[in-house]
Amino acid sequence: MxxxxxxxxxxxxxxxxxxxxxxxxxxxxxxxxxxxxxxxxxxxxxxxxxxxxxxxxxxxxxxxxxxxxxxxxxxxxxxxxxxxxxxxxxxxxxxxxxxxxPDEAAHSEANRDAMADAGLGEWRWDRASGYVTLSHRAARILGQPPGRSVTWGVLRPFLIEPERVALLVEQAVTSLEPYRFETRLAIEGRGVVVQVSGQALTDENGAFTGMVGVVQDITTRIETRSELQAHDHRLRAATAVARLGIFEWHMLDDHAVWENDRMFEIFGHAPEDGTIGKTDFLNGILHPEDRASVRKAISAALREDRDLHISGRIRRKSDGAWRTIDMAGRFERDAPDRLPRRLIGVVADVTDRRLAEERQTLLIRELHHRVKNTLATVQAIVGSTARTATDIDSFYEAFVGRIKSLAHTHSVLTEATWQTASLTGLLLNELRPYAEVAEAGGEDGRVVLEGAPIDLPSDIAVPIGMAIHELTTNAAKYGALSNRTGRVTVAWDLEPGGPAGTLRLTWRETGGPPVQPPRRQGFGSRLLQRVLITQVQAEVTTDYAPDGFSLTMRAPLPKRNASLNPLA
Incomplete structure (x- = not known):
C-alpha cells in the first residue's frame, strides 16, 4: 500500500x-x-x-x-x-x-541611540516579581547591571532621600497619573542627580501591575544651573552694594525688564507703575537738553558695536526731582552681522556725587580767593603796624594780636567749610579775655551783647572779625576797657535790603577815660576805611564823644552759596 x-x-x-x-x-x-x-x-x-x-x-x-x-x-x-x-x-x-x-513606532530601535545621546535610560518595574529591568543606558546611570537585574531594595540605599522618593511613587500609584521628580544618588563615592519620569501600569481590570519610565542623568545641568545662580547672586550682591540698577531692554517690542529694586528707586517708580521703554525714556523722562547727546551715543554704540556709555538728567516720578544718572550697557546680537535684539546694562544715580564734585571745585576756588584776600590783609597789617609802632616790642605785640584774631576767624570759617561764622562767637572771642560778658541785655558784666543769632557769610566774616579785634584792642588800651568802671555794649539787628538783608551793628563805650578825637589816622581808622568800606561795602559812622566812643556800621550781607554746603 x-x-x-x-x-x-x-x-x-x-x-x-x-x-x-x-x-x-x-x-x-x-x-x-x-x-x-x-x-x-x-x-x-x-x-x-x-x-x-x-x-x-x-x-x-x-x-x-x-x-x-x-x-x-x-x-x-x-x-x-x-x-x-x-x-x-x-x-x-x-x-x-x-x-x-504610533508610540511603538516612535520607540524604534533607531531611536535608542538618540535616547542614549540625550542621557535617557528606560526602566520597567514588575510588581509581581519585584524586579526592575534596566536598559543599558539606565544601568550605566544607576551603576547597576542591565536587564532584569535589581530590586527596589537594592536601589534604595543609593538614594539620598529615600523617604521622599517612596512617598512620590506611592502617590503616583494611588493616582495612576504620570510623575516626574529629581533626586540625588550616591554612586561609587560620587554624587549624581537624576530626573525620573514614570507611569503606573494596570491590567484589563484596572489593577496596578507595575511601572515604566525613563531616568536621565542631569548632574551637569544642575551644576551649571547652580553656578549660574551663584553667579547671579554674586552679581546682585555687588550691584546692591554699589547701588546699581540692572535692566534689560528688548529692542523689537521696546520693552524693558528691571532686574532689581534699585531701578525702581532711581526712577521713582512703584512696581505697579511698570517699567520704561526707550520711547518713554527719550521723549518723556530724559531732560530735553540731554536727549540729542543720548541718541547720538546710542547710535554710535550700535554702529560701532561697542559698549554704551551715556549720562543725563531724568525726572523722578515719585517726587518730580531731576536726578543725574550714568548708564552703561552692551547690545547682544544673535550674529555679528545682525541687528541686536536686546541691551543689558546698569544705571547709577550720580546726582550726589556730581554735586559733591561741584562743591569741591567751588571750595577750591573759594580757598584761592580767601588766601589771596588773607595775604593782602596780612600785608596791610604789617605795613600799618610798622608805621604806628614806636619800638620793636610794641610792633610785635600789636602784630601778633592781629594775626591771632585773623587766624581765629579763619579757623571758625574752616570748621564751617568756609560757609559762615557766628557774629556772637567772633565778639566773645575778642571781648571775653578783657571783661565779663553779659549776653542779651544782662547787667552783670562790663560787656553787654544784644542781638539775635546771626551767621556771617565767609565773604564778610574775615573783615568784620578784624574790625572787632581792632575795636576791642583800642577799648582795652585807651577806652572803656582800660579802667575798672568802663562798659562796652554791642547791639545788632538785621534790616531789610541787600541780597540777604543788611546788618546794623552799634559799638558803644561808656565809663572809660575822657575821649579825644585822634590827631592822626592810626591802623584802626585805616582798617575801618580800607576793609569795612572797601571789602564789605559798609556804611561806617564814628563818634568820639567825650563820654565814650561809638561806632555804627550798616553792611549788606551777601547771599550764601548753597553749593558750598556739604549737607545741602
Whole structure:
C-alpha cells in the first residue's frame, strides 16, 4: 500500500484556511523576493487593496525597496499612497506584517541611540516579581547591571532621600497619573542627580501591575544651573552694594525688564507703575537738553558695536526731582552681522556725587580767593603796624594780636567749610579775655551783647572779625576797657535790603577815660576805611564823644552759596 502524497489535500486546505483567516497580514514571496506569490485578506485590508490584488504583484508594491521587506519596523504604502508604519517579521520567503501603534513606532530601535545621546535610560518595574529591568543606558546611570537585574531594595540605599522618593511613587500609584521628580544618588563615592519620569501600569481590570519610565542623568545641568545662580547672586550682591540698577531692554517690542529694586528707586517708580521703554525714556523722562547727546551715543554704540556709555538728567516720578544718572550697557546680537535684539546694562544715580564734585571745585576756588584776600590783609597789617609802632616790642605785640584774631576767624570759617561764622562767637572771642560778658541785655558784666543769632557769610566774616579785634584792642588800651568802671555794649539787628538783608551793628563805650578825637589816622581808622568800606561795602559812622566812643556800621550781607554746603 502506497503512502499518502507529500501534500495531503486536507492538510493543504487547513493551511489555506488558517492563512486566509489570520488576523495579521501574511505574504509568501518568490524565491528571489521580487514577487508576491500570495497574500492573505488581512494584508490586503491593512494596505487598503482589493482582495487578491497583491497575488502575483511585484514586491515593490508593498515597500520602496528590498530593505523594507526585512524584519523590523518599516514604512510601507497603502493603495492611496499614504505611508504607514508596520512591523515586519520575515522567515525565509514568508512575511508576517502587522500595524504598529504610533508610540511603538516612535520607540524604534533607531531611536535608542538618540535616547542614549540625550542621557535617557528606560526602566520597567514588575510588581509581581519585584524586579526592575534596566536598559543599558539606565544601568550605566544607576551603576547597576542591565536587564532584569535589581530590586527596589537594592536601589534604595543609593538614594539620598529615600523617604521622599517612596512617598512620590506611592502617590503616583494611588493616582495612576504620570510623575516626574529629581533626586540625588550616591554612586561609587560620587554624587549624581537624576530626573525620573514614570507611569503606573494596570491590567484589563484596572489593577496596578507595575511601572515604566525613563531616568536621565542631569548632574551637569544642575551644576551649571547652580553656578549660574551663584553667579547671579554674586552679581546682585555687588550691584546692591554699589547701588546699581540692572535692566534689560528688548529692542523689537521696546520693552524693558528691571532686574532689581534699585531701578525702581532711581526712577521713582512703584512696581505697579511698570517699567520704561526707550520711547518713554527719550521723549518723556530724559531732560530735553540731554536727549540729542543720548541718541547720538546710542547710535554710535550700535554702529560701532561697542559698549554704551551715556549720562543725563531724568525726572523722578515719585517726587518730580531731576536726578543725574550714568548708564552703561552692551547690545547682544544673535550674529555679528545682525541687528541686536536686546541691551543689558546698569544705571547709577550720580546726582550726589556730581554735586559733591561741584562743591569741591567751588571750595577750591573759594580757598584761592580767601588766601589771596588773607595775604593782602596780612600785608596791610604789617605795613600799618610798622608805621604806628614806636619800638620793636610794641610792633610785635600789636602784630601778633592781629594775626591771632585773623587766624581765629579763619579757623571758625574752616570748621564751617568756609560757609559762615557766628557774629556772637567772633565778639566773645575778642571781648571775653578783657571783661565779663553779659549776653542779651544782662547787667552783670562790663560787656553787654544784644542781638539775635546771626551767621556771617565767609565773604564778610574775615573783615568784620578784624574790625572787632581792632575795636576791642583800642577799648582795652585807651577806652572803656582800660579802667575798672568802663562798659562796652554791642547791639545788632538785621534790616531789610541787600541780597540777604543788611546788618546794623552799634559799638558803644561808656565809663572809660575822657575821649579825644585822634590827631592822626592810626591802623584802626585805616582798617575801618580800607576793609569795612572797601571789602564789605559798609556804611561806617564814628563818634568820639567825650563820654565814650561809638561806632555804627550798616553792611549788606551777601547771599550764601548753597553749593558750598556739604549737607545741602
Amino acid at each position: 502506497t503512502g499518502r502524497a507529500q501534500h495531503d489535500p486536507i492538510d493543504v486546505d487547513a493551511r489555506r484556511s488558517a492563512f486566509d483567516g489570520a488576523l495579521v497580514g501574511l505574504a509568501l514571496l518568490s524565491s528571489d523576493g521580487n514577487t508576491v506569490v500570495v497574500a492573505n485578506p488581512a494584508l490586503h485590508a491593512l494596505l487598503a487593496r482589493p482582495s487578491g490584488s497583491l497575488d502575483g504583484a511585484p514586491s515593490t508594491d508593498l515597500a520602496a525597496g528590498p530593505s523594507s521587506l526585512h524584519s523590523g519596523i518599516r514604512v510601507w504604502r497603502r493603495a492611496d499612497g499614504v505611508e504607514i508604519d508596520v512591523r515586519v517579521r520575515r522567515s525565509g520567503d514568508t512575511l508576517v506584517v502587522e500595524a504598529v501603534d
